[in-house]
Every structure is written in structure tokens, then in C-alpha cells.
Amino acid sequence: MTVGYLRPTRILVDQNAIYENIQNELKELEGTETVIFPVLKANAYGHGLLPVAQAAQAAGAAGFCVAILDEALALRRANFTVPILVLGITQPSEIELVIANQISVTVGSLEWLQAAYQIVQRMAYPQPIHIHLSVDSGMGRIGFRDATELLAAYTFIKTHAKYFDLEGIFTHFATADDPDDTYFQEQRARFNAMLAVLPERPRFVHVSNSATSLWHAACNGNLIRMGISMYGLNPSGNTISKLPYPLKPALSLESELVFVKKVQAGSKIGYGASYEAVTDEWIGTIPIGYADGWSRRMQGSTVLVNGQRCEIVGRICMDQLMIRLPQQYPVGTKVVLVGRSGDEEITLQEVAEYADTIHYEIICGLSDRLPRIYTGLDQH
Numbered sequence: 043m044t045v046g047y048l049r050p051t052r053i054l055v056d057q058n059a060i061y062e063n064i065q066n067e068l069k070e071l072e073g074t075e076t077v078i079f080p081v082l083k084a085n086a087y088g089h090g091l092l093p094v095a096q097a098a099q100a101a102g103a104a105g106f107c108v109a110i111l112d113e114a115l116a117l118r119r120a121n122f123t124v125p126i127l128v129l130g131i132t133q134p135s136e137i138e139l140v141i142a143n144q145i146s147v148t149v150g151s152l153e154w155l156q157a158a159y160q161i162v163q164r165m166a167y168p169q170p171i172h173i174h175l176s177v178d179s180g181m182g183r184i185g186f187r188d189a190t191e192l193l194a195a196y197t198f199i200k201t202h203a204k205y206f207d208l209e210g211i212f213t214h215f216a217t218a219d220d221p222d223d224t225y226f227q228e229q230r231a232r233f234n235a236m237l238a239v240l241p242e243r244p245r246f247v248h249v250s251n252s253a254t255s256l257w258h259a260a261c262n263g264n265l266i267r268m269g270i271s272m273y274g275l276n277p278s279g280n281t282i283s284k285l286p287y288p289l290k291p292a293l294s295l296e297s298e299l300v301f302v303k304k305v306q307a308g309s310k311i312g313y314g315a316s317y318e319a320v321t322d323e324w325i326g327t328i329p330i331g332y333a334d335g336w337s338r339r340m341q342g343s344t345v346l347v348n349g350q351r352c353e354i355v356g357r358i359c360m361d362q363l364m365i366r367l368p369q370q371y372p373v374g375t376k377v378v379l380v381g382r383s384g385d386e387e388i389t390l391q392e393v394a395e396y397a398d399t400i401h402y403e404i405i406c407g408l409s410d411r412l413p414r415i416y417t418g419l420d421q422h
């Protein structure tokens with residue numbers, strides 16, 4: 043997609059915030075052998091893959107997690123040499139790429155191993171595929187649900203040690219951000235029961251997403267898949283406010299007024315002419331719309347101009363939206379959609395609540411048309 047560098051709308055990403063969030067988690071882990079693999083899927087949750095990877099590595103990440111093979115390869119192309127785990131299912135047909143780039147893959151069935159074996163065994167110079175076995179302890183997404191099949195997979199790997207290296211075993215919790223831990227404990231017990239069927243533990247045993255590491259640290263294995271908390275956002279939204287360390291949000295979103303006018307009472311604004319000015323009003327236009335990921339559902343919410351909340355009036359267009367200003371402001375005045383202005387702040391949680399979703403979806407939905415500007419890493 044063409045990036046709008048010449049339009050005054052941009053995402054600002056504070057790499058120091060990412061650095062600090064990881065460092066704070068590392069302090070929690072002091073005295074343990076547990077390492078952090080930051081989760082960089084979906085363009086690092088919309089923050090930008092490579093600059094986040096760089097900040098994370100500087101902060102002490104031991105490896106990375108991504109969702110799909112292409113993301114892992116993008117990191118390799120950028121010369122990141124640390125271990126990279128693909129959390130989703132990789133097609134067995136891509137196994138040569140996996141081996142050539144030393145990517146660790148998630149395996150959730152014996153069938154997958156058999157398919158990969160058919161391919162790897164025919165390669166001229168095979169190298170072991172690094173495997174993390176996924177256990178479905180109650181998430182219901184991917185992974186072994188049956189102890190017999192899990193043991194069969196383990197045996198298959200050990201029998202074909204020339205082709206497979208068992209690097210890890212893991213599970214994923216569905217309710218680690220829920221104050222009621224009943225289901226969490228059920229999952230934990232199921233995972234431990236599955237783990238117990240293996241004759242030996244692989245190098246990495248991992249269960250912790252951000253929520254688990256923040257609120258169930260006692261369950262941590264020896265690898266943390268640190269996602270949303272690295273970006274400075276509370277995994278629970280605002281359900282659980284107690285945190286072991288403050289999370290520092292890395293992302294803000296800014297634009298500028300590009301057109302300002304006074305309209306008379308009764309004037310209509312936007313598609314469908316759904317808004318009508320009650321009195322004479324100052325209306326500003328901002329160059330961001332739903333094509334940038336600012337959903338039409340945000341109509342009626344506010345943005346910040348000079349520390350004041352201004353309502354988005356009329357329907358949000360593909361590329362522009364209109365706001366009601368308390369007074370005349372010049373073209374070029376800064377508008378904050380996410381972040382601070384004066385004493386006011388719009389958090390991603392506020393945006394998510396207004397749009398009836400979670401902040402994860404808001405940040406991942408910010409489109410590639412928005413330029414990402416990085417405030418560089420301090421010298422640590």
C-alpha cells in the first residue's frame with residue numbers, strides 16, 4: 043500500500059517504551075532461568091516489525107515469536123539471528139524454507155510430523171526441524187488434545203532425531219486475563235497432565251502470554267511469549283488494574299487540521315447528511331478515515347485539540363473525518379487521536395471501548411497507509 047508520508051497523519055512509536063516494558067518484565071524474572079520471546083506478529087501489533095524487533099533485542103529478548111512463516115522470514119532477511127518461533131501452523135510443504143532459515147515451528151498433530159518427514163527425508167542436506175509441540179489444554183484452537191497422540195509425536199520425533207529436534211512444548215490460556223481463575227486452573231492441570239506423559243522435558247516449556255506473566259507468574263515456564271504488555275497495554279483492558287509494574291504505551295496517533303470553517307446552524311456534515319449543526323459552529327477536517335483503520339464506529343467519539351475534547355461529527359469517510367471545534371483554530375493545528383494533549387489523554391482502551399472491541403484489534407487495524415515514525419532508542 044502507498045504510505046501517506048506527505049499527509050500530516052502519523053503513528054508515533056516510542057521504542058524506549060517497548061524497551062522499558064521488556065526490562066521491567068526481565069526484572070520480575072530475575073533469579074530464574076526464564077527468557078522472553080517478544081511476540082511480533084501482525085507487524086508487531088501494528089507498531090512496525092523491524093523497529094520493535096530492534097528495541098526488543100536491545101532490551102534483552104532471547105528470541106521472537108510470530109504468527110506466520112512470512113513474518114519469521116522478514117526478520118531473517120533483516121539479519122535477526124535469534125531463535126524465532128512461528129506460533130501458527132506452518133504448511134509442511136514449506137519445510138525447506140523453515141530449515142534453510144532455522145525457524146522453529148509449532149506442531150499440533152502426529153499427521154503434521156509424518157507429512158514433514160516425507161519431505162525432509164528426501165532433501166539432499168536435511169537439517170533437524172526445531173519443533174515446539176502445542177498442547178490444546180482448553181483454548182480449542184490448535185494443539186494436541188490427546189496424551190496418547192502427544193506421546194506418539196514425541197516418539198516419532200525421537201525416532202527420527204536426524205530430522206527433528208524437540209525444542210519446546212507449550213500451551214495457550216484462554217482466560218489468563220480473567221479475575222476468576224477457575225478455567226485457567228483447569229487448563230493448567232490439563233497441560234501438566236499432558237507434560238507428564240513425556241519421558242523428558244524439552245528445553246523450553248512455556249505457557250505464558252502477557253496476562254499469564256502479569257497475573258499468574260507462579261505458573262511461568264522458562265519462556266515468556268510477551269505480546270500486548272510489551273506494547274504497554276493491559277491485556278485485560280481495564281478488568282484487572284493491578285500490575286506488577288507500570289505498562290508504558292508505545293503508540294500514539296496524531297494528525298492536523300487541514301481545513302477549518304464556520305458553518306451556520308442547520309448546516310449538514312458528512313455522508314448521509316446525518317449531522318446538523320445546532321448553532322453556528324466551527325468545523326475542522328482531519329485527514330484520517332476508515333481506510334486508515336479509524337472505524338466508522340468512532341463517529342461521536344472525541345479527539346484532542348489543544349488539550350480539549352472535540353467530537354467527531356457526521357459519518358467518518360474513507361480518508362477524512364470532521365470534528366466540532368470549540369473555537370476557530372488555524373489549519374496545521376495538531377490533533378491527537380491516541381495519546382496526550384495538555385491534561386487530556388485518549389487511551390487505546392478508551393478507543394476500543396467506544397468501538398465495542400479490544401485494543402488489540404484497534405492497533406492491528408491501523409493500516410499500512412499510516413506512516414510509523416519512531417522515536418529512537420536512548421543509549422542504554
Ligand SMILES: *Cc1c(COP(=O)(O)O)cnc(C)c1O
Nearest residue numbers: 081129214251252267268269270
Ligand atoms: C498472540 C499470542 C501470544 C501473545 O499474547 P498477548 O496477549 O499479546 O501477550 C502468546 N502466545 C500465543 C500462542 C499467541 O498466539
